[in-house]
Amino acid sequence: LAAGDTARVQELAEPLHPADIADLIEQVEPGERQPLAAALGAVLDADVISEMNEVVREQLIDVLDPGQVADVVTQMETDDAVAILEDMDEEDQAEVLRSLPADERAAIEEALSYPEESAGRLMQRDLIAVPEYWTVGQVIDFLRQAGDDVTSDFWEIFVVDPSHKPVGTMRLSLVLRSPRNVLVTDVMKREQTLIPVDMDQEEVALRFQKYALISAAVVDTSGRLVGVVTVDDVVHIIQEEADEDILRLSGAGDGDINDSxxxxxxxxxxxxxxxxxxxxxxxxxxxxxxxxxxxxxxxxxxxxxxxxxxxxxxxxxxxxxxxxxxxxxxxxxxxxxxxxxxxxxxxxxxxxxxxxxxxxxxxxxxxxxxxxxxxxxxxxxxxxxxxxxxxxxxxxxxxxxxxxxxxxxxxxxxxxxxxxxxxxxxxxxxxxxx
Amino acid sequence: LAAGDTARVQELAEPLHPADIADLIEQVEPGERQPLAAALGAVLDADVISEMNEVVREQLIDVLDPGQVADVVTQMETDDAVAILEDMDEEDQAEVLRSLPADERAAIEEALSYPEESAGRLMQRDLIAVPEYWTVGQVIDFLRQAGDDVTSDFWEIFVVDPSHKPVGTMRLSLVLRSPRNVLVTDVMKREQTLIPVDMDQEEVALRFQKYALISAAVVDTSGRLVGVVTVDDVVHIIQEEADEDILRLSGAGDGDINDSxxxxxxxxxxxxxxxxxxxxxxxxxxxxxxxxxxxxxxxxxxxxxxxxxxxxxxxxxxxxxxxxxxxxxxxxxxxxxxxxxxxxxxxxxxxxxxxxxxxxxxxxxxxxxxxxxxxxxxxxxxxxxxxxxxxxxxxxxxxxxxxxxxxxxxxxxxxxxxxxxxxxxxxxxxxxxx
The missing domain is CATH 1.10.357.20 (SLC41 divalent cation transporters, integral membrane domain)
Known part of the structure; x- marks a missing residue:
């Protein structure tokens, strides 16, 4: 299969979920990963790369030149881009950052300024925040008008005061259920779990688990809303942190079966x-x-x-x-x-x-x-x-x-x-x- | 504190999140849990009990009579109720089931008929499913009319064909963003991860992790939609399964620090x-x-x-x-x-x-x-x-x-x-x- 016919490889991989393509790359012999990745061409997109096992991904990224990495990174959400850049050595990282569009570079540089394994590295910066005095109808109209300009990857809408401090969260299900003239303040839940931007990811995961959260607002030291952590990122952390404990207790360090x-x-x-x-x-x-x-x-x-x-x-x-x-x-x-x-x-x-x-x-x-x-x-x-x-x-x-x-x-x-x-x-x- | 003034205890505990009240009960001496629970009275509601550590919960439930357990279980979602009932001995379980309203009993009995640690035990039966030919506007109207009659605990809406087989899933964010006249079929994602009702919970957790799911449709053997698993339940499983491995590898069985x-x-x-x-x-x-x-x-x-x-x-x-x-x-x-x-x-x-x-x-x-x-x-x-x-x-x-x-x-x-x-x-x- 990987013996020449590039078009066929792409045709076969095309309908697969990015996570499955990532799995495929992990399963082949380490020596064949490079050629397979090359054969996959455009099918191997940013989504596939963010799904990949960290160790395998690092091995692949290592052989790409910074320009290529920058292309991939541009298509990713901030948190996935950060996950890739934080594993690179400083020189390459700087070069990739230089090749990025200014706004994206700023976002990633800010994320990288937070300590490793902190909420700041984990959060997404794309989120929906609305003022308290809006009605449900206004929220819906705002989203319909914005269309593709805003992320569709949100599960809760944050309500903020004029200084951009979060005052509450609205479940989308409640927004959908409420008549248009209802005020945002009547739909939102005031008690919410705020995540300080420098909180350790293990602590973040425990909060999510304890309060059964789907997403949570991340706030900076002055209490302003700067990002959102969603549960799908937390799921990986729970697994990782528990795995770390097993492997460390057994003296296998942070062992991964893909390590060299x-x-x-x-x-x-x-x-x-x-x-x-x-x-x-x-x-x-x-x-x-x-x-x-x-x-x-x-x-x-x-x-x-x-x-x-x-x-x-x-x-x-x-x-x-x-x-x-x-x-x-x-x-x-x-x-x-x-x-x-x-x-x-x-x-x-x-x-x-x-x-x-x-x-x-x-x-x-x-x-x-x-x-x-x-x-x-x-x-x-x-x-x-x-x-x-x-x-x-x-x-x-x-x-x-x-x-x-x-x-x-x-x-x-x-x-x-x-x-x-x-x-x-x-x-x-x-x-x-x- | 727990030395008499019941009103004061309730006043102090009232504003706390159910998970925090559950923590409080776990933290006191085992001998004091009973009196504390009694003092908490109505504050100790179904939410608190579902948040409790399994071992501590079992100890508390053991001393309640079946009538009281039935009261608590009635207020819970099916999955939480099942979690409590599956740990009881058969006689008590049967007695609690007899004290439940007929529809709730049927739901729980069905859940209990699935193998332990399977998707069937884990799923919620309250979900929102709409036909393919509806428009976004019809979905919103349906939800507004139904109001409190339907659950608000949903993150995706399932689209089903006339035989109630799932054909797609809609993220609520996309529903909110779309104009009223858009068809459901144009908003929904056709590729979706279906969970067979008898799938092992560990496998369910791996799917959620791999495909970064928030919720997933559970189908019976004939492919009909019977329930939904949401990520907050899966988060617990990932933790539990990893913990199990650590403890079993160390010969501590399913040890919990609350065991007697x-x-x-x-x-x-x-x-x-x-x-x-x-x-x-x-x-x-x-x-x-x-x-x-x-x-x-x-x-x-x-x-x-x-x-x-x-x-x-x-x-x-x-x-x-x-x-x-x-x-x-x-x-x-x-x-x-x-x-x-x-x-x-x-x-x-x-x-x-x-x-x-x-x-x-x-x-x-x-x-x-x-x-x-x-x-x-x-x-x-x-x-x-x-x-x-x-x-x-x-x-x-x-x-x-x-x-x-x-x-x-x-x-x-x-x-x-x-x-x-x-x-x-x-x-x-x-x-x-x-």
Whole structure:
């Protein structure tokens, strides 16, 4: 197919939804993406490019010259254009900006002036705002006259005062339902969620979720309406932020299956080296007890059980804590309660596992003393795991460090070190022998 | 505050958004939720209850009698009512249904007849559908006359043929912009995403995300329009599904910080016991080499490094794979490519880590042989980790088993067992001694 017949490729792709064409490009071998994109020609328009996976898009954009990028960007809405430009290196970005029409350049430059991942980058600047003293009829006439001059991509109409500060929002459904002579102020809802232009996108997403918003007004520091965030952009953010947490907790960075081998190696290797460090610390702890292990090899045999269960118990608590923090469910008010609950859970689970392991080890090695030592170590380690699993992410969050990135290292290290200390230390202290 | 003055509590809560009142209830101690709910009285309406965290809601609903639940449910939209009823036990559910007005009961019973987590449970039945031959003016008049008799919770109007099959969708913004005499067929978009009533909610969410939908028509098996899914419900699902993956990968089940201690203990303990099983298998492997370890305790000291790094490398790959599967990014077309890429990454990372560990161990224990053994074991184990991390979730997914739930057990077991086998087996086979 991609072996020559350009016209045929375009004919086949033409009826597809832009998102499906984007998918198609992502699915072919990385080496074939370039030729396929070339063959698609005009079918590969701004819509397709904004639908594309970020990683694949960056690879494609990299080989276009700034003039071509500028052409594409001109056809996009501000928020999509910003998404493309913010990933380019500064030089190319400046060159693309120079090739844009003045008004568009100004809009994008302003958006880029807001911090990354803020509402300012996310918002669209095309919106419908009407004065309070209008009637429904006037609104409808205004829209009919404006026709294609205004965006059709709006779901709510904002009502503003003379200084362009939002005073309310009207659902289009209510506008449609109301007779022409009804005043805008009687249709609009006064309570509305305003998004400050510098609010973090994660926070924006939480607001949308909490209040079931379709769109929301973005205001600058003086409270003036500057843009609108719509739910379709937020949907992507919710997915991205949750994905980030999964991947970071697992040490895969911001991994994407479209990353190149070199990118994957560099993120993952960094993490493996950090973990090598913590594993060495655990080994040093074991080293202290080399003499004890030499006297009783059963200790070495049981070591993985101590570390595996401590690690697992900690990971469970850590995942719940990290997500509760990310979704604003863990607040000052319930922190103490949550910690106390984790302690109770850890004591019960610790006791159950300790009983199982203690009895099994005692019977298998026909050594009651060994059974008691591992059982005690288990309760201690699962309690440590529960505490570390909740305290470490909480502390990191209070210090404004992303708990998903750094928690696993600290938590695993704590459970490994404490687990081996409890187990081998107790064995040594009580003079355990085979 | 909650110490008596009911009127004051209601006065304070009155101006709050339902979602904020719901938050308030979630934030207080579990024991105080009941009295607070009682004090809130009428302020605690259907809106507040639908906004509440599922776990907290269930706890509150449990103590209400079926008559009260029926009162609340009557005021809700079908989808919210279904969300409450589906969590109740069958007896209570039947009793609530009996207390409902006939039409509402029928609607809810129909929704409950669709599989759990399907579009049928998620959809609203209140929607606006108009015939193709109408004009924009007729649509507006129809809505103005109907007034409060029809829902105001719609963002698109569906156009249907005489057999009530959807033929297109109209954005409200376009309806507002068009002159009265324009035909509905000239405003509507013919291409639309139809959601079969039995489609899984995760699939529904992916469609919404991919095509940036605000609402979508739900059709029954004969293609007739039966309901509408709106994006605000989908937003919750995206969050939930991603959260589920994080928590399941971490063995915390569907953990929620509002779960009771008993629920937490039971989900987590089950997982810990499964992991105890896999840890015991790892211990048995070590047991085979007890003689080798007795001769050289350095092996026991280095064991945690082998298992920790294998486990970490596997978790990285597994997280990326699980998310790629969940978001439909890993398809037949790129499976082979992804596996080959993982092998290359594993070989590079394995070699790097093997070099570091080999040199460090060789120098520390002044034993070149030991350094070579651990380095070789490391490459082998990281390669196994990379393969297991991608193959296990893929295989489970092909077998229609949720990869997030079961992958970690198999993957960790594989890396532990293979790691110890490589390391201790190689040490024994090459006659390593201290």
């Amino acid at each position: 081998v070199r990118e994957i190696v560099s993120t993952r290797l960094r993490w493996l080296v950090v973990n090598l460090g913590t594993a060495i610390i655990a080994s040093i702890v074991i080293g202290f007890f080399a003499g004890t292990i030499e006297k009783m090899v059963a200790l070495a045999i049981l070591m993985p059980i101590v570390s595996a269960l401590g690690g697992n118990a900690a990971t469970q608590t850590m995942a719940v804590t990290v997500r509760a923090l990310a979704t604003d469910q863990l607040t000052e008010a319930n922190t103490r309660r949550t910690i106390l609950k984790e302690i109770r859970v850890a004591l019960i689970n610790g006791a159950a596992i300790a009983f199982l392991v203690g009895v099994a080890a005692g019977l298998y090695f026909t050594n009651v003393h060994l059974g008691l030592v591992i059982a005690t170590a288990m309760i201690g380690n699962i309690l440590v795991a529960g505490l570390a699993g909740v305290m470490v992410p909480l502390t990191l969050d209070r210090m404004d460090v992303d708990p998903a990135v750094s928690s696993p290292v600290f938590v695993t290290m704590t459970t490994d070190v404490m687990g081996f200390l409890f187990f081998l230390g107790l064995a040594a202290a009580t003079g355990l022998t085979g | 201690v008993r629920e937490i203990v039971s989900t987590r303990l089950r997982w810990l016991v499964v992991n105890l099983g896999t840890a015991i298998i790892a211990s048995i492997v070590i047991g085979f080499f007890a003689g080798t370890i007795e001769k050289m305790v350095a092996l026991a000291i280095l064991m945690p490094i082998v298992s920790a790094l294998g486990g970490n490398a596997a978790t990285q790959t597994m997280a990326v794979t699980v998310r790629a599967l969940a978001t439909d990014q890993l398809t037949e077309a790129n499976t082979r490519r992804t596996i080959l890429k993982e092998i290359r990454v594993a070989l590079i990372n394995g070699a790097a880590i093997a070099f570091l560990v080999g040199v460090a161990a060789g120098l520390y224990f002044t034993n070149v042989h030991l350094g070579l053994v651990i380095a070789t074991a490391m490459i082998g184990n990281i390669l196994v980790a990379g393969l297991a991390g991608v193959m296990v979730p893929l295989t489970l997914d092909r077998m229609d088993v949720d990869p997030a739930v079961s992958s970690p057990v198999f993957v960790t077991m594989t890396t532990d067992v293979m790691g110890f086998l490589f390391f201790l087996g190689l040490a024994a086979a090459t006659g390593l001694t201290g």
